[in-house]
Amino acid sequence: MTYRVDINGEARELDVPGAMPLLWAVRNELGMSGTKFGCGVGLCGACTVHVDGVAQRSCQVQVGSLAGKKVTTIEALGESQVGRALQQAWLDEDVMQCGYCQAGQLMNASAFLARNPQPSAQQIDQAMAGNICRCACYTRIREAIAMVAEKGTADA
Amino acid sequence: MRNTMTLNRRTLLKVSALAGGGLVLTASMPMVARAAGVTNAAPASLNAFVSIRPDNTISIVGKNPEIGQGIKTMLPMLIADEMDADWDLVSITQADSDAARYGPQLAGGSFATPMNWMPMRQVGAAVRQMMLSAAAARWGVPATGLKTELSKVIETSSGRSITYGELATDAAKLAAPDPSAVTLKDTKDFHIIGRAIGGIDSPRIVKGEPIFGIDTRLPGMVYAAFERAPVFGSKLKSASLDAVKAEPGVLNAFIIEGNGNPEQLSDGVAIIANNWWLANRARSKLNIEWDTGEWSGHSSKGYDAAARAAMAGGNPQEDIVKTGDVEAAFASAAKTLDAEYAYPFLAHAPMEPQNCTALMHQDGTLEIWAPTQNPQAGQTAVAQMLGITPDKIKLHITRMGGGFGRRLNNDFMHQVAAIAKQMPGTPVQLLWSREDDVRSDFYRPAGWHRLRAALDDQGKLTGFDDHFITFAIGGSFNPAAMAPDIFPARFVPNLRYAQTKLETRVPMGALRAPSSNALSFVTQSFLDEVATAAGKDLPALLLELIEGREKEPDSRGFMGPAPGFNPGRMRAVIEKATSMSGWGKTMPQGRALGFGFYFSHMGYFAEVVEAGLSASNKVEVHNVWVAGDVGSHIINPYGAMNQVQGAVIDGLGQATALAIEIEDGAVAQSNFHDYQLPRINFTPAVHVEFVKSDNAPTGLGEPALPPVIPALVNALAKLTGKRVRSLPIDTSQLV
Secondary structure, three states: OEEEEEEOOEEEEEEOOOOOEHHHHHHHHOOOOOOOOOOOOOOOOOOEEEEOOEEEEHHHOEHHHOOOOEEEOHHHHHHOHHHHHHHHHHHHOOOOOOOOOHHHHHHHHHHHHHHOOOOOHHHHHHHHOOOOOOOOOHHHHHHHHHHHHHHOOOOO | OOOOOOOOOOOEEEEEEOOOOOEEEEEEOHHHHHHHOOOOOOOOOEEEEEEEOOOOOEEEEEOOOOOOOOHHHHHHHHHHHHHOOOHHHEEEEEOOOOHHHHOOOOOOOOOHHHHHHHHHHHHHHHHHHHHHHHHHHHHOOOHHHEEEEOOEEEEOOOOOEEEHHHHHHHHOOOOOOOHHHOOOOOHHHOOOOOOOOOOOOHHHHOOOOOOEHHHOOOOOOEEEEEEEOOOOOOEEEEEEOHHHHOOOOEEEEEEEOOOOEOOOEOOEEEEEEOOHHHHHHHHHHOEEEEEOHHHOOOOHHHHHHHHHHHHHHOOOOEEEEEEOOHHHHHHOOOEEEEEEEEEOEEOOOOOOOOEEEEEEOOOOOEEEEEOOOOHHHHHHHHHHHHOOOHHHEEEEEOEOOOOOOHHHOOHHHHHHHHHHHOOOOOOEEEEOOHHHHHHOOOEEOOEEEEEEEEEOOOOOEEEEEEEEEEEEEOOOEOOOOOOOOOOOOOOOOEEEEEEEEEEOOOOEOOOOOOOHHHHHHHHHHHHHHHHHHOOOOHHHHHHHHHOOOOOOOOOOOOOOOOOOOOHHHHHHHHHHHHHHHOOOOOOOOOEEEEEEEEEEOOEEEEEEEEEEEOOOOOEEEEEEEEEEEOOOOOOOHHHHHHHHHHHHHHHHHHHHHOOEOEEOOEEOOOOOOOOOOOOHHHOOEEEEEEOOOOOOOOOOOOOOOOOHHHHHHHHHHHHHOOOOOEOOOOHHHHO
16 A cells, blocks of 8 residues: 655655555655665664654654655755754764664764753763664764764854 | 885886876885785785875865774875975865775775885875976076975075976876875874874765765665574575565575685675565575584683683693793793683674665676775685676775774675676665674674793792684684794893694674784783783883883784884883873772783883772772884874774773674674773773874784773772782672
8 A cells, every 4th residue: 555654844655565564665665765774673873863853763663654754864954953063073073984773873863962962971972772773883973963062053 | 214115116106197187196015015924915015195186175085994093194195295285275085996006905904004104105295396496497496506395396585386286287298206206294294193083084974974884875776684604604495485575575586506715795685675684684585504513512611621622721722932942941940820810702793784885787886885904805705706807897985984994804705796696787775784793794803812920039020821712714724823032032141932722613803903902901900910910010010021122123024114112112101101091109099000011013001000999899990001112203193192092992891891602503693782882981080191102103003902801800999909810800709
């Protein structure tokens, strides 16, 4: 059957089984490959997207469950102030090595900072603990998030 | 400075005009290939590629595969600096696999920096020289009165200037200079080398743009899942595919017959669909009968029992090295130590699961988009498998979501080639699940060591004996061999390294800092035991062992003319790390410091770990201090810091949590719940300083990893009085 899903502000039609994870709908049906496949079971966070502003693992969100909801992917992260600020901080801190997990890291960090703009170091660790970086860029992920928290996002 | 690889007279620099104006400089560097020992194929090979357009923009080809080690940014930095280019005008393109044009293209062994430090600079300097010549001709003045700066030639007396872009078409008509005769910069004039420059692809990555192998999209492309036997060495007896073909979205399913070589193609079934999730889901409908053969009874437990028996038996199959009179040293010792160490198989688990995309064109040529660390070997082997010549394969190298050595093997490339062959004209992307990735790896071999040490009545280490139990496939293969000159060889008068090989069919391969990631744990932990028995600490013991021998010539040519082990450089990083960490200071209750040193991949690293145990008895690492010597320059401080910090956390993850276990001939682990990579909330502060020495720069992908493992183990020994001799660390043994 055909599902209508709001992705990055556009109504997209998906002719797929309702049980298909959102990850595979965006990657293979819509040609948006920014959202990454890492584990398929919600353990690594590489596929993190926002559903109604909340960070979700898109490998665990079924297409059939998204009626009336708004999905945001990494391709639209730059449309929010916090998203732009994080993207810039990621570059300023040269956070990444391979970069594969970073879409998920950024999506998780942006939902977190939107909710808690002034986190403690411990809160940053707790919030980001679901996202694996195999290259272990963790010290710079911490610094980049702390930098955005300190400077704010007004200029972004 | 010595021991650097350079372009010489046999190197051919070629200049040609760009269509539409501008200049292309290419360099052929046969000696680079030989020095690295990575290829014995075609000696003549183009290695660098610079083009300058009339609008003054510069394009530099990044020839090596990018796995996150930063090479796509760093090699062009070497060229651009010597060119006196304006970095803001430089763009970088990723080379396709092409041995004839680019020479070796490999991401492995931390080779790229030492192999390319001088040749890439010479290429850049040759461009600069041509710009000077072209400007001198244009203005009718001697080149001696000209200088270069930020992609411009400037006349010193008048101050007039002209851009490289304006000169490029003229320069393209000049003969290329002899690279061995070009003048390199005084290193104090570097303006790009040594500058912290962000990853060249990072701006695209933060926007989610398609850049990785898994992001390859081609018109009409379909997706493939591949089912292979869980038990290593199995053969496919029969498969019923009707139920799979009836699944929604499945376009086709067929048997792939392997060639018996797990590094290439194992038996399996390919399932093709328009959406990978549908292809992968259909695997549950497969009905396959496997002949698991004689290896299905193998297990980690069985290997451990065999290894323990071999260690107790004390009869190694063969010596690796033997110096002095080891038994006499033990017979006359005032004190002896005897311990068994063990470590498990490990998987690589890069974040991007294995994948590869291929299109068999109707004319019989194959086009491949491959996230591979080893493209040229893959191209050659796949061509051989298909019965075509390598020039019938066009192989695009994609950025990779991590490598760590996994993608040195090209099994995924063989699989997708075999699949694409069945469907000419249709592009197909093969993708593995995470479970496939964990269970079909080339594992860091498990290993065991029985170690003995003899101390005389002065507490001096007089005898050292290591019986290493390792693996072989068919009697010979072993990617984690113990070299005869591993420290403390050469510094203990009576020493033997010997080995016994157990036969296995578990596929094995290189994992970041191969051999060293295990041998560091074993040798530096046991030497810490020796130091304690002698009433010293490990840094003191190590410095005592090399006392007075710091100026000895390097022990070996690890890589052609490149430097081998130098005890003077070892001393410098040991002194630096102990100073940085305040080694010897009184620690707060519940915390202790541990030390480790290791030399690998031409890099010298001394590391101090501050560790404790949490209330729930988990290892907590608070700080790691790292002192490293990788030569005279840190080419890109951003990339360098990232490699060192990442390697340290990677090593701590191995030490505390990671093991692959074989049960009934197959891997027991499957995903990140039972193969638990380190996370941000485990991450310590990592303090890094580089000791600059008068040696050509060497690589950083690997050498920072090995010493952190024994440093952690030694900290826990100090903290608890209990010695960890088996990885991963089992904290229940520490209370």
